[in-house]
Amino acid sequence: MQECRIAANDLACRRGDRLLFAGLSFALESGQALQLVGSNGIGKSSLIRILAGLMPAYSGTVELAGSVGLVDERPALDPHLPLGKALAFWQRLDGAHDNRAAQLGLSDLMDVPVRYLSTGQKKRAALARLCGQAAPVWLLDEPLNGLDTRGTALVMDMVAEHCREGGIAVLASHQQFELSGMQRVELSAFLPSPSGKGRGWGFNADVVPPPQPLPSGEGLS
Amino acid sequence: MSSQFLTLLRRDLAQLFLGGRRGGALLPVLFFLAVAMLYPFAVGPDAPLLGKTGGGMIWVAALLAAILPLDRLIEPDLELGMFDQWALRGISEEWLVTVRMLAHWLSFGPPLMLAAIPASALVGIDGEKLRLVELGLLAGTPGLAALGVMIASITAGLRGGAALGGLLLIPLAVPLIVFGAGSLATGGTSGLALTGAFSLVLLAITPFAAGAAIREGRR
Structure with a gap:
């Protein structure tokens, strides 16, 4: 399998006037896997589409080497055939x-x-x-949805084998995914709100000021 | 590249001719013939009048028939996620739209030209007029096909997109019908040439307009 790499640099995603996440960075090399976790509506699917290059990021960049395979909720198979x-x-x-x-x-x-x-x-x-x-880079959006236990085990084996062969897998799933050496990114950690308020739904990008660094050495006495 | 072209064209033709659940290529042709059949009933058995206006009526029927396949040109593949999968494989939207234009014309232009022969008998136009109608349709249907694909791309994913598409197509197709049906009145080739020219303009801009519309629809 060809060398591959996918890296996200300081990604932010905005849907409508809501900022879903900001400041998200990670880098995956050949053979690594990453699970995106987070509650519904937090932006897992949007992140997958940004990584696939199908949707522009609000800010930040995606570096990609190698072709991308995507599985999402649409099978892309002709229904009458x-x-x-x-x-x-x-x-x-x-x-x-x-x-x-x-x-x-x-x-x-x-x-x-x-x-x-x-x-x-x-x-x-x-x-x-x-x-x-x-394709060396797999982007899987909820790959376990609708699968029975045998199917689930099968998909986990397939992902493990893909990574052993030098591929990369990014999975968005709220289900437990057992794979040795898999990294996890909790998307709620990248909510742009410092208080974490509005968890899972984002909040209005226009009303929230950028986080201010704490003044150091003054004001606290 | 050529095997990719043939694979895409083959799928598009199968979709548009057989149509899966959405009617296929037969529906516009039957609609076209039904309008041609209604026309003498509405106008009455006045052979000279029918012969004089029948050619223009065939053009109107062809334009209306072009509206029928609009909703199955682009929208089903967007819903299925086909365009996303093609984009991941590096197949550009412009290229896909070009292939689809060709497939749409093949499933729509030649069948309509064939159906114009019985239609001309129904409205009683003579052989010379029929020749002009056929040449006009040959020059004009590629433009109608391009226009259909462009409008289908722009309205795909909108609620009531099919109805809106029909409304958008009619004014944009006016030049085609003015020059195409106009060639019948003057009996000259200049109208045919202008119909062909307008078709070529539409064929040239549609891949870019439709490709941009499909990409923009992903946001």
Whole structure:
């Protein structure tokens, strides 16, 4: 697998007039994994989209080396096509790679139209699409949603193997993700409010003054 | 690059011709024929009048038929997240829109030109007029297809986008219908040439306008 790297420098995200997080920095090298945790609405999905380059950051930069594979809540598979044909479309664009359909338990579903698949089966199909892409940087937005316990274990194994092979994985998930050596970023630590008020919802960017450094050596006596 | 082009074109054609759940290429053609069939009923059995105005009516019907596929040109793929996945693979929106324009024209222009033959019989226009109508449609439908893709990109994701798209398309298509149907009255080639020229302008600006609209829609 090619060398890859993803780094966030002082990222801030603004949706509407709400600043969701600010001052977020991290750097991941080949073989490392990161879990983004935080309550609903705190900006996990927005951060994933910023890292993927699909959404501009309010401030800060993303450095990226290597191609990106994304799995989010939309499977990006044609709903009226049988699963096999829907996956084959991406296979033709990505070149022939192993999409691990068998390992993901999809072999028996290849003739079933995508719209008849369950939430968990669609998620597995999206993961098969991701594996076929052979992208070194994986961005996974809630990859465990809708998966049963076997599916969950499978995804954890896949991520672990991906990192062993030198890939990078960034996961946004509020579920416990067991992976040795995985870093965790708690997004609530990057709420721009010094008091942490309005936790999980952000707050109005225009009314909050930038944090002032404490005056040193004076005023306290 | 060429295999990527063929893969994308093949999917677009399958989507637009068969249409999945949304009607496919047959719907605009049937609508076009239905309007052509209604016209003599509305005007009455006055053969000279029908022959004189029938060509223009075919143009109006073609323009209205162009509104029908608007809501399935761009919106379904945005909802599915296809455009995001393509962007991650480095496939530009301009390129995707160009492929889609070609696929949309193929699923819409030639079928309409074929349907114009029975339509011309229904409104009773002669062979010479039919030749001009066909040439005009050949020159004008690429422009209608480009306009459709541009408007579909701009209105994708809006509530009531399909209705708004129809309203936007009609005024922008006025030059096409003025020159296209105008060539019937004058019998000259200058109207056809101007229709073709306007089509080419639309074909040239649509990839950039639609590509920018799709990117802006991600914010």
